[in-house]
Amino acid sequence: MSFDPLRLEAALAAHDDVWRVVVAETRGSVPRGPGTSMLVWADGQDGTIGGGRLEWEALAAARAGRRGAIRHALGPSLGQCCGGAVTLHISHWTRDLLDEVDFSGGLAAIGHTQPGPEVMEAADRLRDNPDAPSPLLVGDWLVERIAAPSRRVHVWGAGHVGRALVSVLAPLPDLSVSWIDDAAARFPGDIPAGIDRIVAVDMPRLAARNGAEGEHLLLTYSHDIDLALCHALLTAGAPRIGLIGSDTKWARFRSRLRQLGHTDAAIARIRCPIGNPALGKHPQAIAVGVAAEILAPQEQDLA
Template identity: 55%
Template sequence: MRLDLLRAALARRGPFTRVLVAEVKGSTPREAGAELWVWADGIEGTIGGGRLEHDAIAAARRGETGSQRVALGPDVGQCCGGALVLALERVDADWIARTKAAEVFARPLGGAPEMPLAVRRALARARDRGEAPKRWIEGWLLEAPAPAPTPLWIWGAGHVGRALVSVLAPLPAFEITWIDTAENRFPEGENGLRRIIAPEPARAVALAPREAAHLILTYSHAIDLELCHALLAHGFSQAGLIGSATKWARFRSRLRALGHGDAQISRIACPIGDPTLGKHPQAIALGVASGLLREKRATGPASSGHEQEGRAG
């Protein structure tokens, strides 16, 4: 649960109904944890579209709260074949305050008002062992704050940079900072992203948190090399550089001459992406994004926000 995003949505547009996929069984359009926010005049997010989402939006606008168990085939005529539980809650300032005060926010949304033993045990394991609780237990919804998103610095607003942002920006797992040398390098309409205009990009490396991941794909090999040099001195969790094996061989030689050891240099991944997908900017972006998501999932919540030895490619 990203409480910061919920709080921001409340401040931006006022109270809303949060529709959360609390539990899934079998094939469903989205995974448990997917959510949709519903206002009278708009929505944000998705629980998978189709009749399921249409009916959920209508229920939210009627003011319904609580839980709904939906068998996708019999109930809404969707061919996924699975079943799920939707939890509907009104998000307002009081809800935010109650959520913020709880290490794990547990509340009944269809079960008995008295906390079941299974819920108490799950809360105890979360408190004593740091164990992530099951989300849906006997009609009770349990949520812990989600780990902070990974700071992701994208160096370059050319074709590949734009493709990467288009793929990665909607994902809550990443908090993007986008850097290039001039304002006119950026496309119009990319609002909500932090941008840095840096005529000398390597000097901006000092602004990055040391747990950030970096993708280097500027228009200049000289700038790329300066960024690699600066990042190796500064520290990072992951770094990827666009380029060929020949480019990387030359960079490795030059980085050694600048005083970096092979073990450190090898932490930069080059080339990036999945070569089997091709060299089209969107294909590169898809390969890089899938690698970042796999890494994020593999490290898990306990590792979020800490320096890792993984690669961005």
């Protein structure tokens, strides 16, 4: 996991002071691994470092103004059954402080004291070795890579299932999620942090221009729009497409797509229905099934 300035910026847009708590180092059995982080403000948080007494202590330390590295032996000092040890790094942020950080090099060095040469040496190690683990704790400084999502997911449709799916996908690491609909009023007022909301009056036209990029999940309010999106995305060369619907809907779509000139090999790039039918048709159940497919190894055809 990596430093996500967009997530932090979204939190700062709603709260004047935000603390970032990062699992910097671990030893033995621990709830979460290095790089796991959460954002904390006076009356809330975003994310988790594993819950339990460790998280409770971290929340209290952040809100009390603690900064830098804090070490915990989970068994002896906190009474947690994991038994390992965790070093947390806490940093305090405001909008002005975030504006001062230079993210152009793909790295962030975060601390509240004068950095020594060892901080720059740690940054060089991460920069020169893409496989080096991140973050690196150097005294009270934390050196991290900037988050660069490895997968881009487009969710087409802001209805009940689209809302449920986006809420499940938003916290997942290494995903960049774009959420598209043709009416601004269809989106909820509280879109999760980091989600790119797009209002496109003509969604199939947008799909035709940008369809070759990333994975696409089709959940719109209209079968006609769903079909037009399938046609546009296949024409654009989209490698992975997921379509909500029944077996009957999919049989009709396959027939229509053949009539539009698509080969069976191309149509096979569409998965319908998406999710796990055994979980039921409740929007959250569908969202859980789709998210599970996305989290599965990419060798499996998830969409």
